[in-house]
Amino acid sequence: MARAGLTPERLVAAAAELADEAGLAQVTASAVARRFDVKAASLYSHIGGTDDLRTGVALLALREMADRVAEALAGRSGRDALAAFAGAYRDYARAHPGRYEAARLPLDHETAMASAGVRHSQLARAVLRGYDIAEPDQTHAVRLLGSVFHGYISLEAATGFSHTPVDSDTSWQWTLDRLDALLRSGSAG
Amino acid sequence: MARAGLTPERLVAAAAELADEAGLAQVTASAVARRFDVKAASLYSHIGGTDDLRTGVALLALREMADRVAEALAGRSGRDALAAFAGAYRDYARAHPGRYEAARLPLDHETAMASAGVRHSQLARAVLRGYDIAEPDQTHAVRLLGSVFHGYISLEAATGFSHTPVDSDTSWQWTLDRLDALLRSGSAG
DNA sequence: GTAGGTTTCCTACAGGGCTTAGGCAAATGC
């Protein structure tokens, strides 16, 4: 019988597609095996198991997001950079909800340190260079940016902010304006 | 043989404890049944299944959080109210991580509308009464509060913001200060 | 080109979890 050509990379890529289509919970060894017309047991020479698959999706998502954010940020500063930064995350989450979900999985310290997660905080600091904020406020501000955007994106994904007549895009712009103002007054401490 | 005295409420309560101790993923019909020294099949006359159990935990968590937030808010306004509001959520999430996790489960529209989730936005609006913000900005501000606090709490839970020497409590206070200032200047925009 | 070794995928199996169906025993109500 012809071989399916399984590799860790292809398995993780399939897992990522599955996550986006059906949710991270549907990413299982069985489901991924089905995508390759292969028995579930065949995956175990390539990956450790279901957890490995999900962690793989998380690492992939962190890399892809960092790439997109970096590209969005190129040549921008100030409010422009802030909007590009936030927009890149939001767009990614909407295009790849399962991957985004995976990116929030807890990673052990070692894996986290070797992941693209590190680039994310560097990118946030790049945005803040447009705002003249010194340490330790800069660290506070990095956390604030992460919190606001991750929070907004995940609440938007869960509820769609659909219970009121106010448009979510309008709230998003409003939030960016206010955050920009907040950071601009940031050097005051 | 003696009966175990199962009820939907007791099952959900046990599921909530389990969630806090071991994570929401460990909340299964089997695991809850073990807590009552009962076979898993016995649960099915009381609850619909595993999903029901988790949804039950979500609804419980929403109720408990709304109660605590309401209590924390009593008699406070302005920055005091803001800090009490945010602190109540953060404390709850730390005391009951599994319940907090469950509270973010997507609920169908009908269930969401009948849940205590509705009270949460009312409580956020109560905080904003101290800041003189009219619609539609008030809705934007409600979303901002939800985003910042939920985002902060979930990032804190996942990473502990432990990769840098800057204390998380300090960032939290800084965030509250800045948010207070932002809302105070809010009537302008 | 073909023999050996390696890799890839297979079948088989053990272990759990979910959930339904149907039965017996305990509680309840009359």
Place this chain on the structure above:
DNA sequence: GCATTTGCCTAAGCCCTGTAGGAAACCTAC
């Protein structure tokens, strides 16, 4: 005290995980 209702049981089917060991495809080197 007896009938009914309720609560928990066993049994069984299905799906997922992960391990072990086998067979076939691929590679290498003569």
